[in-house]
Amino acid sequence: MAILKMLNEDKTLTNGQAIAKYLETLGIRYEQWTPAHPIQPRSPAEDVLKAYAGEIDKLKALGGYVTADVIDVNAQTPGLDALLAKFNREHWHDEDEVRFIIHGRGLFHIRPKEGQVVPIEVEAGDLMLLPKGTWHWFDLCADREIRAIRLFQNPSGWTPYYTESGVDKNFQPICFGPLHIPGQV
Numbered sequence: 001m002a003i004l005k006m007l008n009e010d011k012t013l014t015n016g017q018a019i020a021k022y023l024e025t026l027g028i029r030y031e032q033w034t035p036a037h038p039i040q041p042r043s044p045a046e047d048v049l050k051a052y053a054g055e056i057d058k059l060k061a062l063g064g065y066v067t068a069d070v071i072d073v074n075a076q077t078p079g080l081d082a083l084l085a086k087f088n089r090e091h092w093h094d095e096d097e098v099r100f101i102i103h104g105r106g107l108f109h110i111r112p113k114e115g116q117v118v119p120i121e122v123e124a125g126d127l128m129l130l131p132k133g134t135w136h137w138f139d140l141c142a143d144r145e146i147r148a149i150r151l152f153q154n155p156s157g158w159t160p161y162y163t164e165s166g167v168d169k170n171f172q173p174i175c176f177g178p179l180h181i182p183g184q185v
């Protein structure tokens with residue numbers, strides 16, 4: 001499950017409810033889902049979408065999302081570095097960014113309009129909904145692998161707009177992982 005760093009308080013949140021509550025103050029929706037039917041990490045995209053059909057329909061109704069697909073990237077993905085370079089700089093979209101992680105891990109950094117940048121590492125079971133206009137950037141973890149359901153309001157228009165603030169350069173794209181949580185082994 002997700003790991004959220006509260007940098008200004010030197011605090012780490014790993015409890016789903018606590019993470020959801022904190023992100024809610026920033027206008028970001030976070031949930032933890034379990035599949036309607038168990039699926040394997042490598043299940044074909046259509047099986048993944050079928051397993052989560054109920055949740056996808058609920059989200060579609062909630063946010064006006066019209067399409068859902070499965071993004072699947074890993075170290076073998078051709079042009080991976082070029083793809084990542086599009087999203088690991090601070091940007092925003094003019095539609096919501098909705099990701100439900102099926103497999104693998106990744107690191108979002110979210111920069112609220114006021115206050116400290118919030119790094120949050122996501123993994124299987126995590127749903128993130130960044131409203132349109134949210135400043136953020138995204139990196140893969142060291143294993144360079146993630147699989148996620150994406151929802152779109154407009155199937156053709158999902159473009160990053162870069163802020164060019166340079167803030168992203170002050171943060172290491174390094175995931176935290178379970179070994180970094182005090183009290184866990």
Ligand SMILES: [Fe+2]
Binds near residue numbers: 093
């Ligand atoms: Fe994005």
